[in-house]
Amino acid sequence: MSQEKALVMTEQDVFRILKRIAIEIVERNKGLDDVVLLGIQRRGVYLANRLKDLFRDIEGVKVPTGELDITLYRDDIPTLLEQPVVHSTSIPVDIAGKKLILVDDVLYTGRTIRAALDALMDMGRPANVQLVILVDRGHRELPIQADYVGKNIPTSRTEMVEVRVKELDGEDKVVIIERKEV
Amino acid sequence: MILIRGVTLFDGDKISEKPLDVLIDGGKVVKIAPSQAIEDAEEIDGAGRVLCPGFIDIHVHVREPGFEWREDLESCSMAAAAGGYSTVVAMPNTEPAIDSAPLVDFVARKGAQLKGARVLPSGCVTRERKGHLIAELGKMAEAGAVFFTDDGSPVSTSQILKTALYYTRDLGVRIMEHPEETSLTSGGQVNEGLASSVSGMKGIPASAEYIDVVRGIALSRDTGSPIHFTHVSTALAIDAIRMAKKEGLHVTCDVTAHHLSLDENHVLVSKFDSLYKVNPPLRSKADAKALWEALGDGTVDALITDHAPWHSDEKDLPFQEAPFGIASLECSVAVIFDTWLKLGRPVPLERLLQLFTSGPASLLPAGWRHLGRIEEGSVADLTLVDLDESRHVDISSWKSKGRNCPWRGEILTGWPVLSILRGSVFKKEI
Amino acid sequence: MNWRHKDLIDLDDWTREEFNLFLEQANYMEELLNRPIKKVPALRGKLIVNFFFEPSTRTRVSFELAEKMLSADVVNWSSSGSSVSKGETLRDTAWTLEAMGADAVVIRYGAVGAADYLSRKLRKASVFNAGDGTHGHPTQALLDLHSAWKKLGNLEGSKIAIVGDVLHSRVARSNIKAFSKMGVKVVLSGPATLMPADIPSLGAEYDPDPRSAVRDAHMIYLLRIQSERQEQGLIPSLDEYHLRYGATEELVALGRKDVLVMHPGPINRRVEIASEVADGEQSIILKQVRSGVAVRMALLYLCLGGVRN
Numbered sequence: 001m002s003q004e005k006a007l008v009m010t011e012q013d014v015f016r017i018l019k020r021i022a023i024e025i026v027e028r029n030k031g032l033d034d035v036v037l038l039g040i041q042r043r044g045v046y047l048a049n050r051l052k053d054l055f056r057d058i059e060g061v062k063v064p065t066g067e068l069d070i071t072l073y074r075d076d077i078p079t080l081l082e083q084p085v086v087h088s089t090s091i092p093v094d095i096a097g098k099k100l101i102l103v104d105d106v107l108y109t110g111r112t113i114r115a116a117l118d119a120l121m122d123m124g125r126p127a128n129v130q131l132v133i134l135v136d137r138g139h140r141e142l143p144i145q146a147d148y149v150g151k152n153i154p155t156s157r158t159e160m161v162e163v164r165v166k167e168l169d170g171e172d173k174v175v176i177i178e179r180k181e182v
Numbered sequence: 183m184i185l186i187r188g189v190t191l192f193d194g195d196k197i198s199e200k201p202l203d204v205l206i207d208g209g210k211v212v213k214i215a216p217s218q219a220i221e222d223a224e225e226i227d228g229a230g231r232v233l234c235p236g237f238i239d240i241h242v243h244v245r246e247p248g249f250e251w252r253e254d255l256e257s258c259s260m261a262a263a264a265g266g267y268s269t270v271v272a273m274p275n276t277e278p279a280i281d282s283a284p285l286v287d288f289v290a291r292k293g294a295q296l297k298g299a300r301v302l303p304s305g306c307v308t309r310e311r312k313g314h315l316i317a318e319l320g321k322m323a324e325a326g327a328v329f330f331t332d333d334g335s336p337v338s339t340s341q342i343l344k345t346a347l348y349y350t351r352d353l354g355v356r357i358m359e360h361p362e363e364t365s366l367t368s369g370g371q372v373n374e375g376l377a378s379s380v381s382g383m384k385g386i387p388a389s390a391e392y393i394d395v396v397r398g399i400a401l402s403r404d405t406g407s408p409i410h411f412t413h414v415s416t417a418l419a420i421d422a423i424r425m426a427k428k429e430g431l432h433v434t435c436d437v438t439a440h441h442l443s444l445d446e447n448h449v450l451v452s453k454f455d456s457l458y459k460v461n462p463p464l465r466s467k468a469d470a471k472a473l474w475e476a477l478g479d480g481t482v483d484a485l486i487t488d489h490a491p492w493h494s495d496e497k498d499l500p501f502q503e504a505p506f507g508i509a510s511l512e513c514s515v516a517v518i519f520d521t522w523l524k525l526g527r528p529v530p531l532e533r534l535l536q537l538f539t540s541g542p543a544s545l546l547p548a549g550w551r552h553l554g555r556i557e558e559g560s561v562a563d564l565t566l567v568d569l570d571e572s573r574h575v576d577i578s579s580w581k582s583k584g585r586n587c588p589w590r591g592e593i594l595t596g597w598p599v600l601s602i603l604r605g606s607v608f609k610k611e612i
Numbered sequence: 613m614n615w616r617h618k619d620l621i622d623l624d625d626w627t628r629e630e631f632n633l634f635l636e637q638a639n640y641m642e643e644l645l646n647r648p649i650k651k652v653p654a655l656r657g658k659l660i661v662n663f664f665f666e667p668s669t670r671t672r673v674s675f676e677l678a679e680k681m682l683s684a685d686v687v688n689w690s691s692s693g694s695s696v697s698k699g700e701t702l703r704d705t706a707w708t709l710e711a712m713g714a715d716a717v718v719i720r721y722g723a724v725g726a727a728d729y730l731s732r733k734l735r736k737a738s739v740f741n742a743g744d745g746t747h748g749h750p751t752q753a754l755l756d757l758h759s760a761w762k763k764l765g766n767l768e769g770s771k772i773a774i775v776g777d778v779l780h781s782r783v784a785r786s787n788i789k790a791f792s793k794m795g796v797k798v799v800l801s802g803p804a805t806l807m808p809a810d811i812p813s814l815g816a817e818y819d820p821d822p823r824s825a826v827r828d829a830h831m832i833y834l835l836r837i838q839s840e841r842q843e844q845g846l847i848p849s850l851d852e853y854h855l856r857y858g859a860t861e862e863l864v865a866l867g868r869k870d871v872l873v874m875h876p877g878p879i880n881r882r883v884e885i886a887s888e889v890a891d892g893e894q895s896i897i898l899k900q901v902r903s904g905v906a907v908r909m910a911l912l913y914l915c916l917g918g919v920r921n
Binding site: 371374375376378379380381382383385387453454455456495498499500501502503 | 621701702703721722723724725726728729732744745746747779780781782785808809810811813814
C-alpha cells in the first residue's frame, strides 16, 4: 500500500513548467529545425505530446514526435515483481542527423535513460540527444544528467515520485508517495 | 497360538453379525466363537475391523524367470503379502515362457516355499505363447498349473482357442483369455475416444475387447468348456459376459483396481505421465461406472491387480515410448476400498469381499478352492481390513522392485492392517 | 498483468486475457523486424538450447532468429549423430543440458508428452514445446492466431474451417484449442479416415463436405497431407484428395469475400492447395511466417525475460 505524502505539482504547475521547457528548447537549439521529440513509454509519451502542442502554439512548427519503448533494453528486470510488458516503439522519421529530444517523467537512477540511449544507438546516428525530465529526484547510479529539468525534488529511497497524466490517470499531478512494504 | 479378538468376521460368504474371536494354532483356524478365553495365546485386538480369508490375486506378473531386475518370485511374494494377499497366481509370459511341465514345476516348488504370499503357477496355452501349437496342457496341469493363459496376448486364432477349450474342458484348469483383437489395437497407446482424440496417439477401441470376448463366448458355447476373461475394462464386454451368464454358460471374468478407480482423463490431467499407461488402457468414465455395476450384480467374479512391475529406467520415459503396466500389489486393496468409499459404497461390503476371496478361489482348480473360506479347520491365511485407516501410499517402503505406481504419495482409506500366512503373523500394523 | 507462465507446453490453461496480452506483445516485437539493427539485449546472457529430435528447418530457424534477435546464446542440438540417437535417454539428456547451464530448452520430439516429460525432469530451465508427436504445436497456433488477428481484429464470433488430416496433426489440435478459446467457431473437414474419434470433445464440429464447411468462413486453414497416408491406405490417392478436399479457387470462393487462406507450411501444391490459391491474394501464408518470429520473440521475452514468479 502507498500513501500520498506531498503534492509537488498541480495541473497548473505542470503546464507552466512544460511551457518554460518548450521555450528553453527553442532558445538552446536556435529554433526547431531538425528537432525530433521522442517520449519514453509510458508517461514520457504524453509529456512529449504536450511539448509538441506547445511548439505548435508558440512557434507554429509541427515537430515530428515518436514513442520509444525501452523494456527490452532494461537491466533491472530480475529485481522486479512483475514481468514488464512491452509497449509500442514508433519513430516517424529517420533519426540520422537529427536533434533528438528524449522526454521522460522522472529521472532517478539513470538506468532508464541508459537503456533508451542503447536503443537509439541501434536505430541510427542522431546529431545529438537531449534529455527533458519533469522531475529529477536524485540518487543517480550512472553518470546521466538532464538538459531540461522541470523541478529538482530531493527524495529518500523509500519514497516514490508519481507523475500522473490526464490521459492515463485522469488528472495532471505530481505527488510523492511513501512506499510501505507489503 | 494366536487369538484375534472382537473381529467382524467375513468367512468367504457372509459377514458375521456379532463380533467374534478367532483362535489360530498349528497353521490352522482352530476355533471361531465369541469371547474366547485362552491362556498362552498371543492376543491381537481386531475390534472395528473385518477379518477375511487371505486375499487372492489371480493375475500377477512375477517376471521370473528372465526379467528378475523388474521383480522375482521372492520380492513378488513379499509385496503381495504386504498388500494383504496370501495367494497370487503368476502369469507365464516370462523368459522362457512357462509352457512346459518342468517350468511349471519350477514355479510351483519355489512358489510354495516363499516367505510371503504363496505363488501358484499358470501355464501358456500355446508353446512359447506363439499361438501356433498347443502346449502340453495335461502335463502342466499335473505339475500344478492353476490357469492356462497366453496373457499379454489373446490366444491367436479361434481354431486354436477352440481346440484348447475342448482339451481343458475336463482337465479342471480354466483358460484365462486376455481379450484383445490385435489387428485393431496394434500401435495403440490410449483409449480410442477422448484420450486418442486429444493426444493424437493411436487409440485402442473398446470394440477390440468386445470382439474377442464375443469370440470366446461363442467357443465356450460350442465346446461346453469354461472360459475366463481377464482385466475386462469396457461396458461392451461386460454386457456380453452378463448375457452369457444369463444364458447359463461357464463364462467368468475379473476386473483390475485401476480400471475401477481411474479413467482416460487421468492420462490427460497427468500431462501424459507414463504411470497411467496400461493395457487395456484406462477407459471412459462410463466404462468405469459399468464395471462397478457389474461388481454388484454378479457379472464379475474376481478383482485382480495385473501387477506389472517395471524398472524405473524402463518406465520413466515419455508416454509414447514407455511400456504398458502398473505395479500395485502393495496398494491395490486400498485403492479399491478408497474408491468404494468415495463412491458411497456402491456395492455391499460382503460382495466386495467375496471378489477378493471366495470369488477368485472358485476359479482355481478344485484342490485350491478352500483358500477362499474361513472355517474351523481351514488353513490360517487371513487378512484383517481396517476401513477407517488412512495412509499415504509410500513406494519407498515397498517390497516390490517395481515402483511404477500412479497412486504414489496419495492418501487412501481402507487398508489391510494384519496379514497371517499359514498361521504366522507376516505383518501387523495395529 | 503478471505473466505467470515460465514454460509453454500447451495452451490448455491460457486465459482469454493472456491471449490478448500476448497478441499485443507479439505486435510490438514485430516492429523490431523493421529496424536496421534487429537486436535487443533483453535475453543477453541466457542460454537457449534448440533440441530438435525430429527434422525441421522452418520452426527451428524461426526460433533461432527470435532467440538471436533477443541476444540470447543459442545452441542447436539435433538428432542425427547426437547422443540421443546413440541411445542416451531423454531424461539423461535433459539433466546434461541443465548441468551445462541451459536457461531454456526448445524441444521438438516425436513422442506425445515429450515436452511435459522434459519439464518434469528439469528443475529450473524453461521448456518450449516445438511439437510433441501428434499432440501439440502451440507456437504454431499462436502465430496462426496472431496473423489472423492482425488482419481481422477481434476474432470472437468468426468461423474457421480446418481442412485436411486432423487425425495426425498437432497443428490442428493446437489450433482448435487456441481458436476456440478466442471465441471462433471451428469446423473440421476431410476424409473420415483422417479424423479423430471424438471431435466434439475437442470443441469442434465436423462437416464431411468441405464446401459447406468453408461456406461463409472467415479463415480457411489447410493441413498438409503426407504421402504416407496414401501408403497406409487412409486415402486412395493424393490426386483424389485434391479433387475432393483441395483448396481450389472454387472452394475458396465459397468463403467470405475477404476470407484468409492459411497453411502451416511447407505446402504441397496440387494436393491440399492449388498453386493459384497459395500464391493468390487471400493467402496469408508468408505473413504467418513473419508472425512466427515475432510470436516466438514475445514468448521468449515473457517467459524468460528475467522475472521469476
